[in-house]
Amino acid sequence: MSDAxxxxxxxxxxxxxxxxxxxxxxxxxxVPGVKKILAELHTHTGRAxxxxxxxxxxxxxxxxxxxxxxxxxxxxxxxxxxxVDPTSPFTGGALLGDRIRxxxxxxxxxxxxxxxxxxxHLGGLAKKTGDLVKIMDAFGKDMILVETVGAGQSEVExxxxxxxxxxxxxxxxxxxxxxxxxGILEIGDxxxxxxxxxxxxxxxxxELDAMLDMNPNDSGxxxxxxxxxxxxxxxVSRVVEALTEHMNHLNETGNLHKLVRARARDxxxxxxxxxxxxxxxxxxDSEEFETLVDSIVAGELDPYRAAEIYLKTLxx
Amino acid sequence: MSDAxxxxxxxxxxxxxxxxxxxxxxxxxxVPGVKKILAELHTHTGRAxxxxxxxxxxxxxxxxxxxxxxxxxxxxxxxxxxxVDPTSPFTGGALLGDRIRxxxxxxxxxxxxxxxxxxxHLGGLAKKTGDLVKIMDAFGKDMILVETVGAGQSEVExxxxxxxxxxxxxxxxxxxxxxxxxGILEIGDxxxxxxxxxxxxxxxxxELDAMLDMNPNDSGxxxxxxxxxxxxxxxVSRVVEALTEHMNHLNETGNLHKLVRARARDxxxxxxxxxxxxxxxxxxDSEEFETLVDSIVAGELDPYRAAEIYLKTLxx
Numbered sequence: 237m238s239d240a241x242x243x244x245x246x247x248x249x250x251x252x253x254x255x256x257x258x259x260x261x262x263x264x265x266x267v268p269g270v271k272k273i274l275a276e277l278h279t280h281t282g283r284a285x286x287x288x289x290x291x292x293x294x295x296x297x298x299x300x301x302x303x304x305x306x307x308x309x310x311x312x313x314x315x316x317x318x319x320v321d322p323t324s325p326f327t328g329g330a331l332l333g334d335r336i337r338x339x340x341x342x343x344x345x346x347x348x349x350x351x352x353x354x355x356x357h358l359g360g361l362a363k364k365t366g367d368l369v370k371i372m373d374a375f376g377k378d379m380i381l382v383e384t385v386g387a388g389q390s391e392v393e394x395x396x397x398x399x400x401x402x403x404x405x406x407x408x409x410x411x412x413x414x415x416x417x418x419g420i421l422e423i424g425d426x427x428x429x430x431x432x433x434x435x436x437x438x439x440x441x442x443e444l445d446a447m448l449d450m451n452p453n454d455s456g457x458x459x460x461x462x463x464x465x466x467x468x469x470x471x472v473s474r475v476v477e478a479l480t481e482h483m484n485h486l487n488e489t490g491n492l493h494k495l496v497r498a499r500a501r502d503x504x505x506x507x508x509x510x511x512x513x514x515x516x517x518x519x520x521d522s523e524e525f526e527t528l529v530d531s532i533v534a535g536e537l538d539p540y541r542a543a544e545i546y547l548k549t550l551x552x
Numbered sequence: 553m554s555d556a557x558x559x560x561x562x563x564x565x566x567x568x569x570x571x572x573x574x575x576x577x578x579x580x581x582x583v584p585g586v587k588k589i590l591a592e593l594h595t596h597t598g599r600a601x602x603x604x605x606x607x608x609x610x611x612x613x614x615x616x617x618x619x620x621x622x623x624x625x626x627x628x629x630x631x632x633x634x635x636v637d638p639t640s641p642f643t644g645g646a647l648l649g650d651r652i653r654x655x656x657x658x659x660x661x662x663x664x665x666x667x668x669x670x671x672x673h674l675g676g677l678a679k680k681t682g683d684l685v686k687i688m689d690a691f692g693k694d695m696i697l698v699e700t701v702g703a704g705q706s707e708v709e710x711x712x713x714x715x716x717x718x719x720x721x722x723x724x725x726x727x728x729x730x731x732x733x734x735g736i737l738e739i740g741d742x743x744x745x746x747x748x749x750x751x752x753x754x755x756x757x758x759e760l761d762a763m764l765d766m767n768p769n770d771s772g773x774x775x776x777x778x779x780x781x782x783x784x785x786x787x788v789s790r791v792v793e794a795l796t797e798h799m800n801h802l803n804e805t806g807n808l809h810k811l812v813r814a815r816a817r818d819x820x821x822x823x824x825x826x827x828x829x830x831x832x833x834x835x836x837d838s839e840e841f842e843t844l845v846d847s848i849v850a851g852e853l854d855p856y857r858a859a860e861i862y863l864k865t866l867x868x
């Protein structure tokens with residue numbers, strides 16, 4: 237590793253915010269050499285409690301995250317916030333980071349905030365979120381909050397790196413709650429019905445409760461349903477309590493170790509496949525590859541047969 | 553190939569709609585054996601004009617696609633419509649296919665409509681769209697319209713299979729047009745300002761025009777900007793003309809061949825990488841892999857170093 241890279245590592249471990257921001261940009265842009273730095277940081281990770289927060293647009297996720305941050309700061313814990321918006325400006329959605337966060341949170345030196353949009357990140361957003369989490373962890377943040385707007389399967393992958401996942405709902409979504417069942421219900425460790433001052437909060441909580449009854453998991457953890465008003469702060473301390481209980485549960489049952497192991501497994505698999513992909517791409521302009529492409533275009537070979545032939549040349 | 557698979561292929565080539573629907577479901581679910589069938593169909597493809605239509609939610613893409621379909625039917629051409637919605641029900645967006653299409657279109661035997669959502673398709677949506685296009689093409693549809701809602705980078709990949717791409721805008725998006733420049737401008741062959749009866753249509757068209765001036769491409773094709781009111785049908789025939797002109801341009805300049813070749817190249821590459829990925833996954837529960845995972849969890853190895861070690865065992 238170069239001197240500059242070593243310097244960056246030691247500055248991050250020493251608490252230098254600018255070094256952290258710089259490495260995060262490098263990870264986002266996947267610049268050459270960043271893998272070596274992340275590798276170096278790896279042994280300094282594993283201490284933080286990683287919390288995912290997801291839910292539909294307008295459910296008040298950012299406010300909840302800010303209020304959770306204030307609670308944790310009061311408890312003397314440092315906090316990293318990673319806000320991910322997989323929808324681009326094209327859909328009209330503003331990047332989470334563009335919203336003004338509470339001053340108390342944004343100006344607190346014990347808090348580090350980073351936002352990331354989807355532009356140019358397709359498919360890699362979950363991986364890059366994982367890298368940012370790793371950097372925050374090595375940086376020494378006690379609590380890492382990963383906040384992402386619900387946008388289909390992608391938020392499931394983005395919060396996939398968390399140990400505890402909070403699903404934020406708001407009253408009155410009605411049929412939408414039915415629609416989210418599949419895929420979302422399973423990843424929720426804590427359900428929050430935010431904006432509990434709105435009509436229908438009790439009913440939404442009851443519906444969620446019924447859905448959880450119908451879909452029991454085998455982890456031994458029954459996700460609590462907590463009504464909050466993130467704006468006023470009502471119920472936020474109960475969310476903090478539930479997070480602590482969930483983490484204790486993960487520790488006591490050995491599920492935390494299983495979770496950490498499953499993630500290490502996924503990460504290793506993805507790095508291996510990325511590497512092989514780059515090997516294939518490096519041979520991409522070889523004569524044999526181009527000849528096969530010509531045969532496909534001419535209709536002499538179908539692409540599956542062409543792939544078989546190419547793989548044989550790789551083996552040979 | 554099994555008799556059942558051969559039977560499916562001949563039924564599709566013979567124009568059997570149920571066989572087409574069945575193979576599309578097989579392709580969407582990536583069932584074993586589907587690759588062989590797609591391979592068999594490959595030599596029967598390459599005849600259709602593939603048209604991509606994308607733009608923000610509410611811009612009237614579906615209505616435009618329906619009206620284009622009616623025009624093509626009047627010209628005696630058959631039409632396949634593939635509607636892709638990369639946002640899940642979780643965001644509250646209805647699947648395009650759930651919207652009721654014009655009766656004239658939906659009931660016409662010369663039209664085949666298929667819709668696809670993102671659920672469980674993450675990362676593979678563009679690939680699966682390509683498979684559906686291939687099936688429509690082998691099925692003998694003259695025009696294939698791929699319609700997708702703008703949702704960041706994903707729609708760029710989804711319409712990536714098209715020869716001609718229409719970007720639909722609506723008046724009054726203002727700053728959003730600026731925001732879409734990057735990534736979207738380059739893929740547009742025809743720009744449609746729909747809902748041209750709304751205030752600001754001329755201004756939106758002028759803004760697009762200025763943006764295209766600032767970002768000239770080197771294909772020799774200057775994308776036209778066409779104002780339409782898809783609901784009333786105003787301007788739709790001019791879109792059809794522009795599509796014909798664009799296809800002629802592609803043919804005359806030899807760009808069509810380049811396009812077809814580039815896609816064959818991408819497809820071959822993706823099939824090769826998929827194959828290698830499945831080879832890696834097949835060895836996933838090997839003892840050496842699990843030992844490496846344990847070392848990562850124990851902090852003895854970082855995942856990048858572990859991947860290097862694993863790749864060495866693959867070579868050995």
